[in-house]
Amino acid sequence: MVQQEVEIAATSPQFFGRMFPDMQPFVNTADTITLQRTIDAIRDIGEFTHAMDAKDVLEKGPAALIVDPALNLVNQNNPNQPAGITFLGQFLDHDLTFDTTSQLAVVTDPNTTPNTRNPALDLDSVYGGGPTVNPELYNPADRAKLRIESGGRFEDLPRRADGTAIISDPRNDENLVIAGLQAAFILFHNRVVDRVRSQNPGADATAVFTLARQQVMWHYQWIVLTEFLPLIIGQDRVNAIRNGGRRFFTPAPGQHYMPVEFQGAAYRFGHSQVRPSYRVNLAGNPDGSAFFAMIFDPAGEGQADPVDMRGGRRAPRRFIGWQTFFDFGPQFTDPGATTPAVKPNKRIDTRISSALFRLPLSTISSGDQPIALPVRNMLRGITWNLPSGQNVARAIGAPVLGAANFPEWSRYNVGLEANTPLWFYVLKEAEVMEQGLRLGPVGATIVGEVFIGLMQVAPGGFLLENPGFQPNLPARTPGTFRMIDLLTFAQVDPTSRGQ
Template structure:
């Protein structure tokens, strides 16, 4: 059974060896922990308000490189290029099925036995709930505080609800506005769509691949079932608002009790909950999304995407499984694409969730490890997967250029500010070829991936990555006057579990309650 672990598995470098190896770098630290808090944490994070509809910073640290250097942009483009040091070099010619059934074909792209494949897309769904940058130019230094975040910076499912049935009636069932509108893709549920197949949902990114559109549809059904549940129990008054609160709180519970322990470790979750946030400390009621989170640390999930997936067990016309690459250029322009891109409708385009979450039937599959190797299909994104619709189409290149956009500090300097051992040059020999001192002053996104690889065997985040992600998630909930963690921290889930009873709630329970689970589909 897949589970979270707080202890890093064995790897080529032991934690003791790591601590010994960073001695020289740690000795160069010029800030004491007290000075780090006083000088490195920004005033925005430390207490002055950063507008919730803008991005901001946690750390007041100089950028990882000299942005005036004429060759820096090209160095980052080379670092993230197809076939380069970050490319897992998956043998795509083997086809989508063999890359799943024969993992030895991709020795650079290891499976993560601690997490199921669905955690990747739950993470993407959550990301879209928190942050959407539609205006800042890629690779051009921009002040975060002047850059709008078009999502609300809270775990409130605004990507699902929009402004509610009065403000955004197009998302809701006209004959029962307390419920969402859904349509059928032929065999099972699909998002409502325009004639051009674009989804009628608040955030178009939730239709960029089949898994994320399937998860969005599952949440629509989950809400509708909660409405039915409340009505059956005699709910009076505004049933929509009562259902929305139930859905949000159960979703937030899953994040705190299932998602976070898997991606940062239960020990870090416990430390933040018991001892408080040390670095993400915005003024009460003034949540904001820090660029260290949005532009780097929370992009760890890109490393967990598999080249291909089994979308379902019996989607094809002959009742065989539908396998596909996450993205495949051959799918461009096809009505029923061969890959798993979104913005399409066909009978086989639904998700069999037993591949993605553990229903105890032996069908679940894992995601990939958090490391510095990215699945090859992500180096050639279709334009529908890029909200701005512009080049480059290699996701790692886009992530690295985002460090220039936000004038991001190096991972090493943030590690020193946080007070954890910093990875140093010897951990990044592959970056020497790109110059600009990148092995000793590494872009934060790449640093977080390497940190997870070295300290946690790729099973979860560690050090800087775990601290940033954990504090932001928990902080957003603690600062939200409508969250269960702020309003009623002793609250326990009230909806039934698939195994019976109440008091806990996991993704398999949500999918079962929404009736998109294997049993409801006769699988």
């Protein structure tokens, strides 16, 4: 009976689970001396100014960190990906997984740990439980539509008097771009509602909402399958998974779950792509100049209109100029120049933007230290007893990076150069095998199989329910649908704003 309960929990949407359930963890947590030495090594290698810090010259300011090529030699740009892909990836994560109970470096059984998000690409981070369960998310004058407010200049999330966003997942107000994406999806849904009503005169609000949500979900999943995943893992690997089948993420239909190898390691690759600073918009400042800002800056703490990109604040300049984050075409250039307005991601590698080593506590769900993001990621590997990257590579038949690829770990004398934390291994693999332009085989297998698998087995996935689906909303190329089309339909694109 006990064994049966464990198996059910391991394949339940309500709990986390393991993609490689029989694999040994990268550190023996029963050996308290080795465990403590491993924790000490992680805290050292992942600390501010230490081995993983890209050592961005923050004092040069946010604009220079973008436009000065000399400041991008260590923390290199990824010419294949626009800057918005990082935040689309964060938005996807918040739609799939939210662990509110486990603690860093405290060994926890994923099979009994609740996932408070439904591990399906169903936008429950936007819709919550729907108009009946979460009426606070919906327009009281039209229950088919979601609430949206104004930040003065353009749209903003609905907020309480203290500035707290009224949204299903509080993490979607962590920074300006993720808040902007949440607002864009709200407006996207609302405009799809208008379209559904025009096509179904006389339909009641419930029917309109249901039809609109399905359209929104399937166009969103289409973007994941045809735009996001090809950029992250490569079109060749997308094709291989779809044509050859999933080998390691194989839940039965309806028994979808979130693997901790994805949640706690492989999918955190996006942290390596975050820039230290961004051009938030092209003309948001009171004098009409561009708003440049660090992703996080300790100087922004307590400010009503922070100098950085932290969320939770409302001010006229705190909106996103999407032409910086996605490529709307060559007609959108830098002010007074011919250089493209769209800016690139950073590469996937073991050099992390310096701003991510000093996170505001408000961006950490538990509100606890440590504030260095790389340390948090690798301690999470201990929480879940994750396997080493090398063992996963062996299991999937991929080339295994040897100890010589991990000289930064050898000085600690605990064997981590041969049994490397999975998150670090995924970054190094991308760096060594793919020049940081996309994930390597371990990272791509975990990320690709989970995303495609969820669309194939989770309720609401178009690959499960309507595999012949083709986008039918307006797009630059009929029969396709990309993020620039979604943002345009939502009317947050640069043309709609006259910017």
